[in-house]
Amino acid sequence: MPPASQTSMIAIFTDLDGTLIDFDNYSSELARPYVHRLIKLGYLVIFCSSKTFAEQRVLQEEIDIEMPCIVENGSAIIAPPGFWNPEFVDFDVVDGWQRIVLGKPAAEIRQRLRRVECKFGESLHGFSSMMTEDIASVTGLDIGSARRAQNREYSETLSAKLPQDVWESLDSAFEYEGLKCLPGGRFHTVIDSQSDKGAAIRKFGELWKAQSSEPLISFGLGDSENDQELLENVDWPHLVKRPNGSWAGLSGRRIERVNGVGPKGWVKVAEQLLSKAKPEATV
Incomplete structure (x- = not known):
């Protein structure tokens, strides 16, 4: 895992059910303070799941954040007002949010x-x-x-x-x-068939490059077979354990298997990221 850099943007693309939130009770309580600390450092914490925008937005409000998200398994990228520069990125505006549709209705x-x-x-x-x-x-x-x-x-x-x-x-x-x-x-x-989490992450990277000279370093966290494309398309992929204590049978030698179930594994990765930041930035 690389140290945090002031010359690059770190984006954390994360699955939700069984990863950032508890598989059984849907609670974000364990990961919530770490999400806030990462965002305080200037990192992007981008939800990337099968959930709809309405579902993801409610979770964002519960955690008290406003971040871009990838919805319905990569079918759209939706960002808060002002995130994308219209001079470089084409998007539609729905209820103030910037929407880039990648899938079919x-x-x-x-x-x-x-x-x-x-x-x-x-x-x-x-x-x-x-x-x-x-x-x-x-x-x-x-x-x-x-x-x-x-x-x-x-x-x-x-x-x-x-x-x-x-x-x-x-x-x-x-x-x-x-x-x-x-x-x-x-x-x-x-x-x-042309949509998936990986394709959406690649598109996000292309759009970021179009409007920013700041390199994007990407981390990914997932727990299931549905996260294969997510983890294949980030720089630093991490797989947390499923509720039964096993890891999903995903391929890819670069994938780091985290010894923690769901949010407990998520927090371990967050702690690693925070430990690489400058001490004064984590206060």
Whole structure:
């Protein structure tokens, strides 16, 4: 891990469920003070998960931060007002936030998904077709949080419980429809085949380079197979343990396997970063 530098920007791209927040109770309490200390040093802490912008924004407000985020598995990059310079970066503005869309609209994703389901012969139980109360039941979320998880703009979450080999047998059908089906900690997510967390991180880096002469040094933290692309596209990738104490079977020799489950592992990486900063900067 390199020492902090005053001549570069450090960006920490982090998954959420099972990484920055607890897998079981969705709490950010453990990592929260470390997020604040890193941001105080001038680092970017960028959420990069399957969660919607509404979900990620609520978590940002809970932690009391305002940072760019990558939503719905890389389908869009959304930044607070003034983050991107319109002279160098093209974006749309939605409720004041700067939005760069990389994926396809959810309506188109769902239309293609229905064709996959027809070939499969049964429903894959997308969140959009479920009652919000049922989503709350299967996720453990309250109704408001379940509604935010349901209202996806560029993807669809699937709650079907199928053996791994069955999911793999569907890959060709998803690919034929221009879709990608990604396994997460609890559910599968369907997105545009041209979108993923890694592609969004690369795009973020390109946009940063377009408007800043300050080099970007990237760190990544994840916990599951869904984070493969995230970790492949950062300079310093870190994999935290899953709730059962094991590491996900991700490939890549550069990945540092952190001896800590979820947020406990996240905090260990944050402590390493803070230890590399100048002492006066951590006070």
